[in-house]
Amino acid sequence: MKSIIKYKKARSQYIISILSVITVSLLCLLVRDIIEYKVVGYLLLVTVSLLAIFLEIKPVLVGAILSALVLDYLFIKPYYTLHIDNAGDAFLLIMFFIIALINAVLTNKFRRMQRAIHIIETRASTMKLYNTLLDSLSHELRTPIAAILGSIDTLQQKDVHLSSETQQKLHSEIETASMKLNYQVENLLNMSRLESGYIQPKLDWCDVKETIYNVCNRLTEETKDHKITYTIDDNLPLFKLDTGLMEQIIYNLVYNCAQHTPKGANINIKAQYDVDADYDDHIDLIKKCIIIISDDGYGFPEEEMDRAFDKFYRYKNSKTGGTGLGLSIVKGFVQAQNGTISLKNAEDGGAVFTLEFNADCMPINSLENE
Template identity: 45%
Template structure:
């Protein structure tokens, strides 16, 4: 059971139950282990409490175990008297060891917890520094393009030809789309981290969703070839169309941005075993073998990556896939290039049946 669950419970009650359990076990085995063995059992309980709870429940556990050791196991039994000098020494040695053990174990746990928190904080700061450095380029570039184009149109409106104006308008449109894509990625990542992703299911035509994604990426396809051959009579799929488009959008855009010119990007969709299976592959250079296990990590970018990006696209694709109870994987094809496989469990419905509903 995770430590957080114990922390939310009543630590005094749990510590008391541990002590009672240790006492009962010791009563049953006292003739075999003696009260010295009982002392070791109580020390174990104190150690367990120190690993789970704050210092006060642990100190109370240590003190109560010493009292029970004296009352129940050191002769004369069921009194607080200790006759033998050896037993007095044993009792006080146990009390000191129990208290020291409680404090040291708690301090070690507290130190390790603080160290983990510091490491996690440092890691988070480093990750967000990477994000901010990426955004300083990814957001500034389209904003500068938009501002520069608008300034040119305003300052030289009379001198610009219609062709030149259209070129500037096209640049504004492309920059706006790029800016919108980055903002969408940031919002999606915030939703993933907050754990508020709630799919809204309905019947969707997968072919249509894929065509929508291809249409959204037309401005980036100048030096690539996007290939998708829709399956005829493909059943409708019970899924969240927005989630599915986000997954495909990030996979396709990632391939367009990070593969050489003239690369062919192939999208395939099929239904098998009550699951929607979609693959996005290319005939580019593929991924370095060491990068494949971490390719879906947040903010991850290849060291030799020349293009921009925030390193969020694949992480978002993975998060949205898992929100649909699906899986996503990456491998390099034997013939060269990368292959992303998405598998999402889903109900299906034939289009003709849907039209009759």
């Protein structure tokens, strides 16, 4: 299969090279009586140079040889013969051919050098990203693992009597550390799914209100020093979204707010239904699910806001850990459902994440009636 594709690609390049030379030659032939053959030679040389930029070396060499033959046959007297009467014309033709070949070879080498440099830069960038990830993971994974091992070691010591309160505290630490480990592993798996293009949303009726409450209940430990307020319409309809992806989106955003705001900060979650009118062909109502998650923390540095959703990126003054995957996963999951996400800083401080999904909706009472 690969050999067939390679053959078709090579054949198309030869065709492009030959047709380009023939086209330029025919156009010049129309005005042969009013331009010198040297001008035609320059035009053909430019044509070969352009071919060398886009095509492989062999099709370009074919174009160079063909252009030299065409120049001799059609534009150097006597016409329609490869015979040349004077030595000057013969020398110019030979120089044209040599320059065309040298130009083709040098341009091809330059392209190869550019590709090699690009590959080296890509590998260096990839290594830098993975080094960043490994550095982050070394901290993010070591801390909960150390907490789990330490708590288990204490619980297993037979010569030390532990009160039920201490045992409960150790079990709680193990549970919390395990949840942090699970969160990091989930993010790594989700990023792998995004990069492989494996994400295929399973759209079904999603109760956004219930999803938000369920996620926040899972984040009780992470948000214990914060206040979460909800602004959700009681009559919010069901939306056709992927519930699993929505849970991960909300989880990562709320977790991010909790990690990057001071104790006592407020996290507000707003969910609403909106309708827009599309007047392109006829009036068509576009139904939207809008979720806004904001906090009253420090917000994002303006100069770094454009990179907030980049993979592995953590803004410079961040005091907390993290792998820099959370927000990039959020963006990937939102786009997988044909949604959009935007970030801005609130006027009175804090970050504001706005999610918008064009999705079918159905009132909850319709489901109850069914």
